[in-house]
Amino acid sequence: xxxxxxxxxxxxxxxxxxxxxxxxxxxxxxxxxxxxxxxxxxxxxxxxxxxxxxxxxxxxxxxxxxxxxxxxxxxxxxxxxxxxxxxxxxxxxxxxxxxxxxxxxxxxxxxxxxxxxxxxxxxxxxxxxxxxxxxxxxxxxxxxxxxxxxxxxxxxxxxxxxxxxxxxxxxxxxxxxxxxxxxxxxxxxxxxxxxxxxxxxxxxxxxxxxxxxxxxxxxxxxxxxxxxxxxxxxxxxxxxxxxxxxxxxxxxxxxxxxxxxxxxxxxxxxxxxxxxxxxxxxxxxxxxxxxxxxxxx
Numbered sequence: 001x002x003x004x005x006x007x008x009x010x011x012x013x014x015x016x017x018x019x020x021x022x023x024x025x026x027x028x029x030x031x032x033x034x035x036x037x038x039x040x041x042x043x044x045x046x047x048x049x050x051x052x053x054x055x056x057x058x059x060x061x062x063x064x065x066x067x068x069x070x071x072x073x074x075x076x077x078x079x080x081x082x083x084x085x086x087x088x089x090x091x092x093x094x095x096x097x098x099x100x101x102x103x104x105x106x107x108x109x110x111x112x113x114x115x116x117x118x119x120x121x122x123x124x125x126x127x128x129x130x131x132x133x134x135x136x137x138x139x140x141x142x143x144x145x146x147x148x149x150x151x152x153x154x155x156x157x158x159x160x161x162x163x164x165x166x167x168x169x170x171x172x173x174x175x176x177x178x179x180x181x182x183x184x185x186x187x188x189x190x191x192x193x194x195x196x197x198x199x200x201x202x203x204x205x206x207x208x209x210x211x212x213x214x215x216x217x218x219x220x221x222x223x224x225x226x227x228x229x230x231x232x233x234x235x236x237x238x239x240x241x242x243x244x245x246x247x248x249x250x251x252x253x254x255x256x257x258x259x260x261x262x263x264x265x266x267x268x269x270x271x272x273x274x275x276x277x278x279x280x281x282x283x284x285x286x287x288x289x290x291x292x293x294x295x296x297x
Contacts, residue, residue, distance in 0.1 A: 002193050003064050005055040006074040007032040008039040010152055011109060014186035015072060016044060019193070026194050033064045056090050061097040068101060070193050073108040075131065079243075082251035083127035091131050098138050106135055107192045109185065110144035112178070113262070114203055116270040123258030125267065136201040143192050145185055146203040148178035148268045151286045154217070158294045161221065161229055168234045170260045173215045177268045180208035181286050184279035205277040212283060224287045225295060236261060 002023065006012040016032065020043055023030055031049040034040060040050070053060035065071065073094065078086045098106065110132050111125040120126060132144040157167040171177070188206050192198070212220075214231040221229040234242075236257050243253040259267075271277060 001029045001031055001068045001070075003068045003071045004030065004032045005072060006076055007034055007044075008036075009074065009076065010150070010182045011074060011186050011189070012072070013041070014183045015189050016041070016048075018186055018190040020044060020047060022190060022194060028069075028194065031064060031068065033060060056093060058093040058097065061094055062100070065097045065101040065103055068103050069196075070105040070107070071098070071103055072189055072193060073106055073135065075109070075128075079248040079252045081249055083124050083255035084130065086252065087124075087127040087131040088134050091134055095134050095138050098135070098140050103140055105141045105143075105193070105196075105198070107143050107145065107189050108132060108135060109189075110146055110203070112146045112148050112205060112268045112271060114144075114146065114270075116267060118262040118265055118267045121258060122262035122267055123255035123260075124252075125259050125262065127255065132203075141199050142201045143198065144201075144203045145188060146205040146271065147185055148180055148207060149263070150185075151179060151181045151281075151283060151290075154291055155294060158291070161225075161291075162295045165227065165229050166232050167214075167218070167221075167229070168232045169214060170234050170236055170239055171214055171264045173231055173233060174213050175264060176211035176213045176216070177263065178207040178271075178273070179212045179217075179283060180206055180279055181281035184208065184281050188279065205271045206279050207271065207273045207277045208279050209282050210273075217283065220283055220287060221291075224284065224292050 004012060004016055007016045019030055033051045033055045035054060037050050037052055051060060051064040055061060075087055075090050111128045113119045113122055113125045114129055119129060136142045160166050185206050188204060218229050218231045240253055240257050243256060
């Protein structure tokens with residue numbers, strides 16, 4: 001039995017699709033924790049066991065983890081909370097349930113940066129790494145998917161790209177960094193969840209096929225859309241003010257700013273890309289399938 005949290009989210013929906021294809025042949029049953037079962041895809045109906053509720057709820061987790069062999073763990077972002085509460089606070093009931101139900105293996109969504117000088121002052125990433133430690137300390141076999149920024153973050157810039165030909169972030173325009181599609185993260189998670197041979201704890205980096213700078217992204221978008229797209233760098237102070245203006249928790253906003261600062265100082269550069277850490281989807285492929293249709297819609 002594999003339990004999937006957040007099965008309708010960006011990563012979880014890809015993972016659910018992958019496991020619906022591959023789990024039956026491996027003799028694995030699927031169970032999902034979901035707030036609104038109506039959001040599950042039609043392909044899942046009648047093929048997965050559904051536990052309705054939040055995976056922050058101890059009673060929901062008690063039902064979901066009963067008889068589970070493996071769990072996919074993803075903490076949904078909550079900008080109303082300080083980072084430690086958003087990650088470790090959310091995960092603490094799960095850590096207790098993992099022990100109570102003797103779950104064997106957990107695959108969690110986390111971040112790059114462990115072991116780097118920046119890890120202790122990287123805001124949301126620091127909180128995510130602390131969450132990994134909380135899960136690992138239960139004694140469960142644990143693999144943290146160590147991810148860089150997602151291609152899908154650019155979907156928040158769709159209107160600006162369409163209307164002004166501009167996207168913004170806080171990174172230096174020429175700083176190259178790993179960049180990944182969430183579908184590749186889901187594929188890695190599926191492989192680990194179906195593999196019963198691994199033990200202990202560790203990180204599994206998912207780095208995408210190559211590093212890209214914001215200027216690289218602007219060039220590719222210009223080529224894909226057939227019209228100019230440029231990158232506009234936003235200062236961290238401007239970012240802080242804008243996010244506070246949206247009513248987000250002040251500590252959470254500071255966590256975002258600290259993460260962005262650490263990334264621009266090389267937080268994601270600590271792991272070499274090898275055949276084991278690279279993933280296949282190129283930014284060009286993702287743009288063609290996802291971003292370009294969104295911009296042109």
